[in-house]
Amino acid sequence: MSGFVTYCEDREKQTVAARMSGFYTVQDAPADSPVLAIGNTWSRRWFDGDFYRSDTAHPEILVTSLVFVQSKEGNTVAPDPSTLGGGETDKHLVYEGLSRIDADGVMAGAATARSERMVFSIWHPELVALRLERGHSRHPAQIVVTGRGDVPIESGLMFNEPSLRVFVITRSGMAGALRQRVGDRAWVEVIDAGEPVSLKTAMRELRQRGMRVISCVGGRTLATAMLREHLITDLYLTTSPIEAGEPNTPFYEGPPLTLTQMVEKAGKGDEAGVRFEHLVVR
Numbered sequence: 001m002s003g004f005v006t007y008c009e010d011r012e013k014q015t016v017a018a019r020m021s022g023f024y025t026v027q028d029a030p031a032d033s034p035v036l037a038i039g040n041t042w043s044r045r046w047f048d049g050d051f052y053r054s055d056t057a058h059p060e061i062l063v064t065s066l067v068f069v070q071s072k073e074g075n076t077v078a079p080d081p082s083t084l085g086g087g088e089t090d091k092h093l094v095y096e097g098l099s100r101i102d103a104d105g106v107m108a109g110a111a112t113a114r115s116e117r118m119v120f121s122i123w124h125p126e127l128v129a130l131r132l133e134r135g136h137s138r139h140p141a142q143i144v145v146t147g148r149g150d151v152p153i154e155s156g157l158m159f160n161e162p163s164l165r166v167f168v169i170t171r172s173g174m175a176g177a178l179r180q181r182v183g184d185r186a187w188v189e190v191i192d193a194g195e196p197v198s199l200k201t202a203m204r205e206l207r208q209r210g211m212r213v214i215s216c217v218g219g220r221t222l223a224t225a226m227l228r229e230h231l232i233t234d235l236y237l238t239t240s241p242i243e244a245g246e247p248n249t250p251f252y253e254g255p256p257l258t259l260t261q262m263v264e265k266a267g268k269g270d271e272a273g274v275r276f277e278h279l280v281v282r
């Protein structure tokens, strides 16, 4: 059996075995909100209602969400982000689930995507079914942003699985060297996004390749750049009730953001104190 098949089976098993407590609704999206509802009977039970995403964006900009978990004091960096205390519902239902149902691609900075065994996808069978019902491929495209080209093309799982579509976004001066490393992996494409990388250019190039909805999963370096370039439409932010993570590592540093809260959920049972917010970025 291929390494990728085993990886997918393991991820599915872990997700199905996860002990989620579920969320309850503190605030739901107003009825006339310009958002699209996503959900099935199973997800509505755990999420306590529909999940939403922006439906329209500027014609040149994709519908791009940013998904983050932060500790009580707003830290986001930890070797294993699950130690930040967001809980299993956030991880399996939101992060590796509802936020990716419609995603044509999942986008990450090189530090977040550097692990040898990493594929950004959806794993719970109920959520996989929802994604397929909505007409999407089994796995979203993998989109990695790098300036220095420090990505494990030769050995990383996502770069060596022909059934995936992979985009490596880099600066002009690095594109040639990366294309050489990619070699005959026809499923991996290097996108030259200018010198230095312009994420606006990158998003335009992704749009030309059929991408419409992107889930950006950070880390904070990429998130800050995306927000500063006004490329994020929705922010899915989970705040844990515990102090954790590396100090002074907020998901964003820059001019104040204009955020409108669309949805607020709270954790139940073992996950009491966890707060999930869907914020629309203006």
Ligand SMILES: NC(=O)c1ccc[n+]([C@@H]2O[C@H](COP(=O)([O-])OP(=O)(O)OC[C@H]3O[C@@H](n4cnc5c(N)ncnc54)[C@H](OP(=O)(O)O)[C@@H]3O)[C@@H](O)[C@H]2O)c1
Pocket (backbone or CB within 6 Å): 067, 068, 069, 070, 075, 076, 077, 078, 079, 080, 081, 084, 108, 109, 110, 111, 112, 113, 145, 146, 147, 148, 149, 150, 151, 197, 199, 217, 218, 219, 220, 221, 222, 223, 225
């Ligand atoms: N709390 C959460 O939800 C969450 C989410 C994701 C990650 N994390 C954690 O955050 C940490 C990583 O944080 P990070 O800020 O270092 O991660 P990151 O944004 O994933 O990666 C930073 C790297 O991505 C590339 N990059 C990002 N923006 C770029 C741009 N505009 N232009 C060119 N290259 C760009 C660069 O790669 P090169 O160095 O190759 O040039 C840069 O060094 C890890 O501990 C991870 O576990 C937490």
